[in-house]
Amino acid sequence: MEVKNDPDEEPDLTADRSLQTVLSSFQNQQLSPSNNVEKEENHLLCLKSLDLSSFPESVLNLTHVEKLILDHNSLTFLPGELCHTLTHLCVLSVMGNDLETLPTLFGNLTLLRELHAGENCLQELPDSFSDLKDLRLLYLTGNELRTLPSDFGHLEHLETLMIDENHLKKLPKTFGSLRRLERFDASNNKLETLPESFGGLSRLKILNLSTNKLSCLPESFGDLPQLQEVELSGNSLSFLTKDLKSSHCLRKLYVDNNVLKELPPWVGHLSSIQEMSLRDNKLMNQPLPESFPARSGRTLRLLDLSGNFITALPASLGQLGSLESLHLGSAIGELERRHFQNGNWLCALPENFGRLRHLKTLHLDENQLTHLPGSFGSLGSLEFLDVGQNWLKELPDSFCELSNLQFCQLSKNHLQLLPSNFGRLSSLVDLRLDNNMLGELPESFAELRQLRTLDLFCNELREVPGALKHLTSITRLDMDKNKFSLPPELVPNIIFKPTYAARDPRLKDTWRGRNRADRNKVEVVKLEPLPDEEEEVEDEKDGPIPWNDSILRQAMAKSMSLWRSHTSEEGSHTRVEGSHTKVEGSYTTEEGSHTRVDGSHTSVDEGPPAFNSQFSDGGGSTGESTGTTTPESPVSPTFPSASFVPETENWEDEIEDTCPWDTPVFYQHPSRWYKGSSAMQFVPCEDHVEPVARIRFLYTVEDGQFDDAEEDML
DSSP, X not given: OXXXXXXXXXXXXXXXXXXXXXXXXXXXXXXXXXXXXXXXXXXXXXOTTSOOSSOOGGGGGOTTOXXXXXOSSOOOXXXXXXXXXXXXXXXXXXXXXXXXXXXXXXXXXXXXXXXXXXXXXXXOOOGGGGGOTTOOEEEOOSSOOOOOOTTGGGOTTOOEEEOOSSOOOOOOGGGXXXXXXXXXXXXXXXXXXXXXXXXXXXXXXXXXXXXXXXXXXXXXXXXXXXXXXXXXXXXXXXXXXXXXXXXXXXXXXXXXXXXXXXXXXXXXXXTTOOEEXXXXXXXXXXXXOTTTTTTGGGXXXXXXXXXXXXXXXXGGGGGOTTOOEEEOSOSXXXXXXXXXXXXXXXXXXXXXXXXXXXXXXXXXXXXXXXXXXXXXXXXXXXXXXXXXXXXXXXXXXXXXXXXXXXXXXXXXSOOOOOOTTGGGOTTOOEXXXXXXXXXXXXGGGGGOTTOOEEEOOSSOOOSOOGGGGGOTTOOEEXXXXXXXXXXXXXXXXXXXXXXXXXXXXXXXXTOOOSSOGGGBOOOOEEEOOOOHHHXXXXXXXXXXXXXXXXXXXXXXXXXXXXXXXXXXXXXXXXXXXXXXXXEOSOSOOOTTOOOXXXXXXXXXXXXXXXXXXXXXXXXXXXXXXXXXXXXXXXXXXXXXXXXXXXXXXXHHHHHXXXXXXXXXXXXXOXXXXXXXXXXXXXXXXXXXXXXXXXXXXXXXXXXXXXXXXXXXXX
C-alpha cells in the first residue's frame, strides 16, 4: 500500500507488496501532533478488492487510523475489538461485502463521521448505533434492513441518509428529530406510512420516497420549508398535502404512477419549479389547478402529464413561455397498442398552443387528435415531435414552418396527403409515416436532403415516388405493405438489404403495437451508383420508375430471397445462404444430398438442394424427391424451375454485365414471380412451407443472420 499523497485519490495496493508490508509500513510511520490534522493522508488505510474473507487482525494495532476502506471484499463480520481499538476512525467504508450484522458496541466509534455500508446483507442495526452523535453521512443502500432503531432520531448531526433498496415498512417515531438532515433517500422500500414527526426535518432539501406503498402523506409534510427536489413516484397517493411551505424553493416535483385525481392549489404557485412530472395518474377531469401557472410559467422547463386520460387542456397552458419539454401522450413508451390505451383523450389543442416558442420536445402520441391548430407552426424551436396513434387526416400548412424539426413521428394516423411544401422541413433526420393512408408524396419531398430514416410501411402508395432518388442521405427505409405495381427495389441507386424479418407465423397481421415484435426487421439501404448504361435512363426520368428488363435483371441479382427445404427423413435440411454466391445449373439434386452453400464467389454446379414432394420440379421431375419428407402443414404451391428463369437464355451473362457479382445473391420462391400483391414471402421456420406474409419487396439475408433468426423463431 502506498501512502496517500492526494486526499481526493485513493491509493491502490501494488502487486509486488504483500498485506504484511502494507500494514507494517503504515504502523511504522511517525506521526507528530503538529501534522495529525493537516496531513490527513497519513491516516488512511485502503484494503479494497483484496478478496479478504476475514478482518486482518494486524489492522487492530493501527490505533491512529482515521480512514479505513475495505470495499469489495468477502467479509461476513467485523470483529468487536474494532470498536475498542480503532476509536479514531472518522470514515469507515465496507461497501460490497457480505456483512450480516455490525458489532454490538459499534456506537463506541464516537468520532465516526461517515459510514459506507451499502451492498451488504445487513438485516438490522445495533441498539448502540444511535450513540454515533457525530455521524454526518450514512450510506446503507442495498441491504436487507426491516427496521431502524427506535432512537434513530438521536443522530442529531446526520446530514445525508441513504437507505434505499431495503425492506423497511415504517420509520421510527423519532425520525423527525434529524433536524440537520438535508438529503434523504428511502426509495424502493415497503414504506406504508410516514411518522407525523416527519415535518420536523426543517433542513431537508432532497427527498426520494419513490417505489414504496404510501397511500397518504402526513399533514406535517407541508411544513417542510426548504424542499428543493421531491420524488414520490410509484406509490398509491390519491392526494397531496393541502399546503406546502417550501413552494417558493421547490425546483423538481415527480409524482408519477400514483392515483392522483386532482392537484392542490399550491402547484400553481411554485415560483422556482423547473421540472414537474405527474405522468400515469388519474387527472382526467382537471389536469391542472385553476391557479396554474400563476408563477410556474416563468421557470417551468419540463411538464409531463402523460397517461392521465385528460380530455382537454386549459388555455393557460400557452402561458408557459419557458417550457422546453411537454409530454401529453402515452405513459408506457413504445409498447402501446390500440386496445391497450394508456395515453390521454385530447381531441384538440388550445389555439394559443403556438405560444410555447421555446418548446423543443413534444409528445402527443396516443390521443384522439383530429387536427392540429393553425398556430402549430409557431413552435419554431421544436426538434422532437411525436403525434403517433391519433386521428389526423391532414396537417396544417404552417406545419412546414418547423424548420428545426429533426424527429417526426406521425405513425398510425389517417393522413392521405402531406402539405405540398413538406420539403421545407429541411432539418428532418428521422420521419415515421407508417400506418397511414398516403397515396403519394409531394414533389418537395426531394428537398429533405438530411433525411436518414424514412418509414412508409403500410400506406396506399401504388408507385415508387421518384423523389426518393434524390434522398442521398437515407440509411433506413421501409416501404413494405403498400400497393406497388412493381417492387420498390427498382428505385435507382438504392439496394435494399434489410436484416432478417423474425416473423412468427402464429402472430396475426392485425397486431397494432408500435414495436412490432412479429416483424422485427430493420431496413438497411446501401447507396451505390448504377452501371453506366443505366445512368442516362435515370436522368431522363423524374416520375415513377419504369419496369424494364435491365432493372429487372438487376433486382434479380441483388435482392432475391432465401429459401430453405427439408431433405431427409431424419429432418436434416439444406440451406443456400451467404454473400457473393453464384449458383448455376438445373433444379435437380441427387438422392439424400445435404448441400450447404455459403461463401464468397462460389460456383455450385449441382443446383439448389432437393425439394420435398410439395416443392416439385416442373422441369421433367415427377414431383417426388427420393429420401425427402413431407411436412404435415401447410400446403405449399408447386415450385417449377422454368418459372424462375427469364425468357432470355443467356440471362446470367447479361446480369453479370449489368451488376458485378460483389453483392449478395439469394433465391426467391419463384412460383409467383413478381406478381405484385400476390407474391408470397417464405421465411425460414421449422416447416418453412407456410406463407407468412404478403410482400411488396424482396428480403435478403446477410451471412450468419439465418441462424440468429432461426433461434428467435424457436
